[in-house]
Amino acid sequence: MNLATIAWKNVRQRGLASSLTAISVALGVMLMVMVLVIYGILQNTFNQRSINYDLIVGPKGSPLQLVLSTVYHISPPIENLPYRFYEDMKKDPRVTVAIPIAMGDVTDKGNFPIVGTLPEFFKIEYAPKREFRVKGTEFHQPFDAYIGSRVAMENKWDVGTKLKLRHGGAAGDHVHDEEFTVVGLLQATGTPHDKTVYVNLEGFYQIQGHDKPLNEAIKREREFFGEPPLNDDEMAAEIKKIQAKFGAHDHAHGHEGHDHAHHDHQTAPIQKEVTSILLQCKTPIAARLLESELKKGNKAQGVNPILPMQALMTTIVGPIQQMLLVMTAMIVLVSGIGIFVSIYNSMTARRREIAIMRALGAQRSTVFAIILAESIILCIGGGLLGLLLGHGMVFVAAPIVEVQAGVIVNPLAFETAELVLFPVLLLMAVLIGILPGMTAYQTDVAESLSS
Amino acid sequence: MSLELRNVTKTYREPGGGRLPVLNIANFTLAAGEQVVLVGSSGGGKTTLLNIIAGITTPDEGQVRIDGTDLSQLPEAARDRFRAERLGYVFQTFNLLPAFTALENVLLGMSFSGKRPDRARAIQLLDQVGLKHRLYHKPSQMSVGEQQRTSVARALVNTPRLLLADEPTANVDAANQQNILDLLRSSCKEHNVSLLLVTHASEVAGQFNRVEKLADFNKPVRDGGA
Numbered sequence: 001m002n003l004a005t006i007a008w009k010n011v012r013q014r015g016l017a018s019s020l021t022a023i024s025v026a027l028g029v030m031l032m033v034m035v036l037v038i039y040g041i042l043q044n045t046f047n048q049r050s051i052n053y054d055l056i057v058g059p060k061g062s063p064l065q066l067v068l069s070t071v072y073h074i075s076p077p078i079e080n081l082p083y084r085f086y087e088d089m090k091k092d093p094r095v096t097v098a099i100p101i102a103m104g105d106v107t108d109k110g111n112f113p114i115v116g117t118l119p120e121f122f123k124i125e126y127a128p129k130r131e132f133r134v135k136g137t138e139f140h141q142p143f144d145a146y147i148g149s150r151v152a153m154e155n156k157w158d159v160g161t162k163l164k165l166r167h168g169g170a171a172g173d174h175v176h177d178e179e180f181t182v183v184g185l186l187q188a189t190g191t192p193h194d195k196t197v198y199v200n201l202e203g204f205y206q207i208q209g210h211d212k213p214l215n216e217a218i219k220r221e222r223e224f225f226g227e228p229p230l231n232d233d234e235m236a237a238e239i240k241k242i243q244a245k246f247g248a249h250d251h252a253h254g255h256e257g258h259d260h261a262h263h264d265h266q267t268a269p270i271q272k273e274v275t276s277i278l279l280q281c282k283t284p285i286a287a288r289l290l291e292s293e294l295k296k297g298n299k300a301q302g303v304n305p306i307l308p309m310q311a312l313m314t315t316i317v318g319p320i321q322q323m324l325l326v327m328t329a330m331i332v333l334v335s336g337i338g339i340f341v342s343i344y345n346s347m348t349a350r351r352r353e354i355a356i357m358r359a360l361g362a363q364r365s366t367v368f369a370i371i372l373a374e375s376i377i378l379c380i381g382g383g384l385l386g387l388l389l390g391h392g393m394v395f396v397a398a399p400i401v402e403v404q405a406g407v408i409v410n411p412l413a414f415e416t417a418e419l420v421l422f423p424v425l426l427l428m429a430v431l432i433g434i435l436p437g438m439t440a441y442q443t444d445v446a447e448s449l450s451s
Numbered sequence: 452m453s454l455e456l457r458n459v460t461k462t463y464r465e466p467g468g469g470r471l472p473v474l475n476i477a478n479f480t481l482a483a484g485e486q487v488v489l490v491g492s493s494g495g496g497k498t499t500l501l502n503i504i505a506g507i508t509t510p511d512e513g514q515v516r517i518d519g520t521d522l523s524q525l526p527e528a529a530r531d532r533f534r535a536e537r538l539g540y541v542f543q544t545f546n547l548l549p550a551f552t553a554l555e556n557v558l559l560g561m562s563f564s565g566k567r568p569d570r571a572r573a574i575q576l577l578d579q580v581g582l583k584h585r586l587y588h589k590p591s592q593m594s595v596g597e598q599q600r601t602s603v604a605r606a607l608v609n610t611p612r613l614l615l616a617d618e619p620t621a622n623v624d625a626a627n628q629q630n631i632l633d634l635l636r637s638s639c640k641e642h643n644v645s646l647l648l649v650t651h652a653s654e655v656a657g658q659f660n661r662v663e664k665l666a667d668f669n670k671p672v673r674d675g676g677a
Contacts, residue, residue: 001555001562013550356546359507360605361535361563363528446508449546450498 003366007373010353014346021339022382028332029386029425030393033418035328037394038401039321040415045072045191046309052125053097054287055302057081057089057294058276063301064308070101070276071305072192073113077103080273081300082221087269089277094286097124100274102204105165107197108175112151114165114197116204122146122186124280126193135159136184142203145180149188150195157182163197167209178207190410211271214239221270224299242268332428339378340432343371347439354440355448368437375433376426383425387418452518452537452612452645454481454504459513460671461499472671473499474510479668481613483518486639486646488656491665497649498543500665501615504647505540506530517613535564539611539644541635543618545602547590553577553601554586560605569608576604579634581627596623603631607638614639616648620655632658 011018051071058066061078068075083100090098102116119139122132136159139146147157157163161182167174180199188194205211212220218238222229230238246268279302281287291302354367362370391414398411456479462470473496481487491497502508503515506522515522517537522530534540547556557573577586580600582593590598599622606614616635620628632655639646648659656662 001558001568006559006562009550009555352546353548353550356548357559357563358531359505359534359540359542359546360560361531363531363563365528366563446499446502449502449507449542449544 003369003373004377007370007377010350010370011374011377014342017342017346018378021335021342022378022385024335024338025332025379025382025425026385026389028328028335029383029421030389031331032325032328032421033387033390033415034393035321035324036415036417037390037413038409039317040417041409041413042317043313046313051305052127052130052280053099053278053305054281054284055279055291056276056305057279057300057302060298060301063303064312066276066301066303067305067308069103070278073103073115073196074192077275080275081277082217082224083269083272083274084221085224085300086274086277089279092290094281094283094290095279096282097278097280099124099278100201101276101278102201102210102273103275105167105176107151107155108164108166110151110155111166112148112155112195112197114199114204116199116201118201121198121278126189126191130189132189132193133187134184135187136182139184139198139200141181141183142200142206143178143180144183144200144203146184146186146198147182148186148194148196151197152185159183159185165199165207174209176207176209178203205267205272211267212273214242214268214271217268217271218242242270332425335382336379336428336432339375339382339429340435343375343378343432343436344439347371347436350440351443351448352451354443355445358443358445359449364441367440367443371437371440372430372433375436376429379425379429379432380422383422387421453483453516454479454613454645454647455514455516456480456504457514457516459503459510459515461496461503461508461510462671470673472673474503474669475671476500476513476669479663481645481647483645484639484643485661486636486659487648488659488662489647489649489665490651490656490662491649491669493651495665496669496671497665498617500669501540501617501647501649504613505538505615506534531563532565536609537612539606539609539614541599541603541606541614541616541619543621545590545595545598545622547598547601547605549590552587552589553582553593553597553604556590556601557605557608560608564609566609573604573608576607577601580604581630596627599623600627600631603634607634610642611644613645613647616646618650619648620650620652628655 056066056070058070058077059079059081065075065078069077086098086100089095097120099118099121103113105114106112107114122134122139125131134146136146145163151157159182162179163182164179165176167176180203186193215235218235219229279287279290281290287304291304294300294302357367357370358364391412394409394413395411398409401409456476459474459476460472461474462472465471489497489500499508503510506525509523513523520533522533525533548559551559554570554573554577557577558568558570561568561573574583574586577583580603582597582600582604585593585597590601593601599619603619606616614635619635620631623631635646635648638644648655650656
């Protein structure tokens, strides 16, 4: 019978006390594991590996909001930009790829965000060396849609499914009549793409109400580009000119009396808006130059998609994580003290048992090692239980966090930092076991046997 | 294994600060394979003597030689090893470990001797003491007599060279008393093991050729006494 078996038998003999102390360690470790894993998930979600664009261009406002809305779809868009601005960006010699993004609606069922974009979006790696894999056909008809893996799974949608858009987000009460057809399923990426529905931008603009009323669109565009406002006559002439070219009409009358299902005019570019623009630039320096140029203006901003998230992680999430880690470490420490008290208190009652082992030939170092092993069993056993509980909690909480926070959580996520827990627990176990171990070491055999 | 005690004294500290003499043995010997019964009054130092022979307690003075090795001169770790490897001890109060089954208690005796636990031998010994049906019972699930028989099996499991037995039959019924005595004696005879058995039962002592009264050779003297 080896020392570990003897120690294990002793631990089992004091079943209730042992269980309670091990559980207290387990709870501390569980919390610590959860903090580590959740922070790791946030870090992975918001780090530079999750996006393959140099700049996100959007209206002036909070850079963080622009990134959260464009990349992670967990914040409302700031405002919109004229389509002409997107075309200007596309023509900029420093830009190699410009992808317009239009947002604001959600799916009628399940409230998944709708993103209008171009088919080119899917031909570009969504993250460095990670390409979209699509099960389905090309995304080219105006009312074609691709859906993320999570959208497909939760709604049980497949190629051929028809879907409608709820206007203005989850709180919106208007469901557009136009139907999009799922022509492709995006394979899981572990990113926000999984819970997004992508529709063809062309179709997005053809949805009733998505094209801005002409007079408003003209005013807005002139204001955006710093052009002088038109008087009434000039405005009327401009509207007439656009209508003649594109057959566009003014939507000032709203939805009433309008045949939504038949939308036979072409949307004039001036009526189109984009929520943001994803840019790949020729060089990182070109991206920085463009970013600083945009900063000088007062209508739009270019944001490196990494920096606001890193700032968020460093200034808010990081300190919160550290605080939580300190708190959970305190819990583990208190649990450790509990184990110490439990073992130490048991020593008085166990003096005779120790003396018996010594009388049978166990050396002082052997009984010391047995007590130490008991401490290690309780700490490491509690730690393993905590590890399982922590990951179990993450597994159970993953879908809830996804729904509540909009962040994709891998239920099987594991953080390498967790590996540090066990050497630390081992060290704690040794420290805890030393004093009771010394008591065992110093036990007077004859006196304890006769007591 | 031969045993020889020369000028062994042992005192205990008294609450008042003085020393209480317990042992003062000028000479006591036990030949290899010899079986001796030691009788004495309660508090006469029998258990202290066995503890000194077992190396659990050290004498204040004197020599305890076992096969020529002076046990009292050995470092503690060496005494522990010696006890584990060569001595068997049947305690008056059984001293079984409550967390372990009868079989595990017997195997534990082997574990500290550095030997590979021989499960078959442990079961065989428990069978010999009539406890085959109690292998997986813990001490709390056994009668007093069964616990005593388990402690006998544990003392014999390492095939010791010297077996010390402190009232081994005190808590068992007459039938089992004889079984235990027979087992102890036959095991010792078979392996040429020396046996030193302490008892106050005349029916036990009567079965041995050599019976020693502790008072005959133990003459504790208070400081300043004659």
